[in-house]
Amino acid sequence: MNLIDKYITEVGKHLPRRNRADIEAEIRSTLEDMLEERKQSPSDDAAVIELLKEYGAPRKVAESYVGPRYLIGPRMYPLFEMVIRIVAAVLFGVMLLVFGLGLIGANLSGPEFLKTLGNSALSLLNGLIVAFGNIVLVFAILERVLPAKDFEKELEDWDPKELASEPEPDSEAIGGPGEQIVGTFFLILVLIVLNVYPEWLGVGFFDEGKWVIIAPLLSEAFFSYMPWINILIVLQIGFGIYLLRQGAWNMASRIANILLELASIALMVVMLLGPSLVDMTPEKLAGTPLADVADFFSKGANLLPWLVLGVVIIISTIEAAQGVYRLFKSSPRSPYPVIK
Amino acid sequence: MENDELVQNMLLELRRGVLSIAVLSQLGKEEYGYSLLKALSDLGMEIDQSTLYPLLRRLESQGLLQSNWRIVDEARPRRYYVISPQGRAVLSKLKKEWSAMAATMHKMLS
Incomplete structure (x- = not known):
């Protein structure tokens, strides 16, 4: 040859x-x-x-x-990138949750803490690699299965009149879709835990991988607020999904956001001023492994609502104030530089 | 130096746009790839073989050219290309467009 x-x-x-x-x-x-x-x-x-x-x-x-050959070509890439970002954000949220749950039952000494952190990081890495592989596989198949003509037709059929039905974008777009999705995900999680697994919230420990509760944390007074809590959480989830679909703030969504923040603040203030939200007395801890530190635990648990709700009230107040400021801020400037 | 590179890239784009017309215009009679390359070069249109052959295939797949493998004058087998009837019709339209475009550019640049 x-x-x-x-x-x-x-x-x-x-x-x-x-x-x-x-x-x-x-x-x-x-x-x-x-x-x-x-x-x-x-x-x-x-x-x-x-x-x-x-x-x-x-x-x-x-x-x-x-010519150039693509695994995922230019027509699919923007969607692929968006899905990757969303999945990564959700996985990161899940990792934080798993890490948090791991800390509940773990001994918080240095090595144990690092071990929990390491395991969570490894789980995240593993999840990211698996998710990335699957998403790439799905998009690579779509790239080859979806006819290019459909995509071209969609671009050709685009009608500028459709812009009229889009919401009026004001000063800024919402945060990334990942941020919205993680927020919505956590709200759903809170809704599920409070309504389906309230027994998870309490003093307990992990025994052979199972969460064993010693004493429930929340009082009956807390659960009497559940209908209002549920309504507000569902409204916030719905609002989060609406924002995600719109992709940008408008006058109506800003007002809705402010109203939701104010309603949340009002509910939290009423809850804090009412009967105690936790039911953790030294008597309840008697006879448990925490009996020796029952006083300390009881005082700490009773401070918890003030701490948690206090922080949430401060954040909500700041967000409501920002919402009001942006609502009355002057209209956005042209994105184009002035030609002098 | 930076400008030279920019000019080279722009010239490349410019030439790429007119290559199809140049190739179609020279295939009124049968040519094999290398003879076409030489013919274009003799007329002042230098073209790389890595550009010409894929272009010939593309034009053929679009129905603007026809080709066949033949042995002429006891030489080795060669693929001969010639413009198709559809190619002639397209070339005729392209010529008109080119003339209009050239006139417009002349007005702009003079």
């Missing part, structure tokens, strides 16, 4: 099987024509080397025939 044969074989490795033989024959014909014109022989290795160098690297020559 001479150098030209080997060169053509190399080019052929990067060509689609369908028309490989035809392209190979044409390249051979051209190379021989070029040698003939130079009055050189295919057996003259030095001349052939010079010719092949001029003709180009086999991969480059093959690429000129087949």
Whole structure:
């Protein structure tokens, strides 16, 4: 096999099987024509080397025939990127939750804390790799299955009149979709735990992988507020989904957001001023492994609502104030620079 | 130096746009790839073989060219290309467009 044969074989490795033989024959014909014109022989290795160098690297020559090939092409990539961001954000949220739950039952000494942190990080990494692989696989299949014509048609059919039904964007877009999804995810989680697994909230420990409760944390007074809590959480979840779909703030969503924040603040203030939200007395801890520190635990538990709700009230107040400020802020400036 | 590179890239884009017309215009009679390359080069249109051959295939797949493998004058087999009837019709329209475009550019640049 001479150098030209080997060169053509190399080019052929990067060509689609369908028309490989035809392209190979044409390249051979051209190379021989070029040698003939130079009055050189295919057996003259030095001349052939010079010719092949001029003709180009086999991969480059093959690429000129087949064009760029994508696993996920330009039409699917923006959607792929968005899905990856959302999944990564949700996985990160789940990891934080798992990490938090792991800390509840763990001994918070240095090595144990680091072990829990390490396990959570490994779980996240593992989850990210698996999710990334699956998403790539799905999009690679879609890239090959979805006809390009549909995509082109969608672009051709785009009508600027549709912009009229879009909400009026004001000063800024909402945070990334990941941020909204993580927020909504946590609200759903809170809703499920408070309504379905309230027994999870209490003083307990992990025993052979199971959460064993010693004393429930929340009082009956707390659960008497559940209908209001549920209504507000459901409204916030619905609002989060609406914002996600809209992609930008508008006057109506800003007002709705302020009202929701104010309603949440009002409920939290009423809850704090009412009967105790926790039911953790030293008597309840008597006879448990925490009996020796019952006083300390009881006082700490009774401070908890003030601490948690206090922080949430402060954050909600800041967000409501920001909402009011943005509501009355002047209309956005043109994104285009002024030509002087 | 930076400008030279910019100019080279722009020229490349410019040439890429007119190559199809140039190739179609020279295939009124049958040519094989290398002879077409030489013909274009003799007329001042230097073109790389890695550009010409894929272009010939593309034009053929669009129905603008026809090709067949033949042995002429006891030489080795070569693939000969010639413009198709559809290619002639397209070339005729492209010529008109090109003339209008060239006139417009001439007005702009003179």
